[in-house]
Amino acid sequence: MGEALPWRTDHTWPAGTYLSQLSQEARQAIFEAGSQVTYGPDELLFREGDPASYLLVIRTGLAKVTASSESGQETLLAIRGPGDVIGELSALEKTPLRSATVAPAGHVTAWRVSHRAFFHLAEEHPDLGTALFRVVTAKLRSATVARVEVHTYSVRVRLARVLLTLADSLGHPHDGGTVLDVALTQAELAALVSASPVSVARALSEFRRAGMLESGYRRLTLRDRAALTEVAHGS
CATH class of the missing domain: 2.60.120.10 (Jelly Rolls)
Incomplete structure (x- = not known):
């Protein structure tokens, strides 16, 4: 230092x-x-x-x-x-x-x-x-x-909101999507949304199947912000 x-x-x-x-x-x-x-x-x-x-x-x-x-x-x-x-x-x-x-x-x-x-x-x-x-x-x-929100919204809604917030503050555009500049484990994402890692893994899998999100080893890329925003609004 x-x-x-x-x-x-x-x-x-x-x-x-x-x-x-x-x-x-x-x-x-x-x-x-x-x-x-x-x-x-x-x-x-x-x-x-x-x-x-x-x-x-x-x-x-x-x-x-x-x-x-x-x-x-x-x-x-x-x-x-x-x-x-x-x-x-x-x-x-x-x-x-x-x-x-x-x-x-x-x-x-x-x-x-x-x-x-x-x-x-x-x-x-x-x-x-x-x-x-x-x-x-x-x-x-x-x-x-x-x-x-823990008592009001589902895990998928809370996760979508956290992902969008992270993208706005910690993301950068890449290949038509937004890559989060911080590596997060599923356990860490679960802590941010006050949910179990199993529930977060299930929601992430749903987002990937719908084309909203891509994930690799400790790397997340938002592919469809509009669709994630709909989820974040409870749609």
């Missing part, structure tokens, strides 16, 4: 991410205050239970956020990408320990900013704090919606 990385304050970040909601001046301030770090595939960004004294803003790459149950089983909670902030809850709650583990899906580069430096900057640039609260609120709202 610790490799110097070039940055641009006028870079366009994905909509809804933390950096996309900041002014150019605020982005420059947080870039200059943070240390630029690189994580390899086998290096954790955070480990659940470790001391929490800084947050990270992802520059490139994808990271998986997981948490352990009392039995020790790990569950995938979310996937974060360029422009996203992670480790912010421990800063806002002033919690001394990490509540989740964050692992890179490949290589990740980020800006590392101490909690103290961040809140000092937020006094000079109020939109740093405002944007952070917006991001946290959006995450909490998404979690609430997911809990409601």
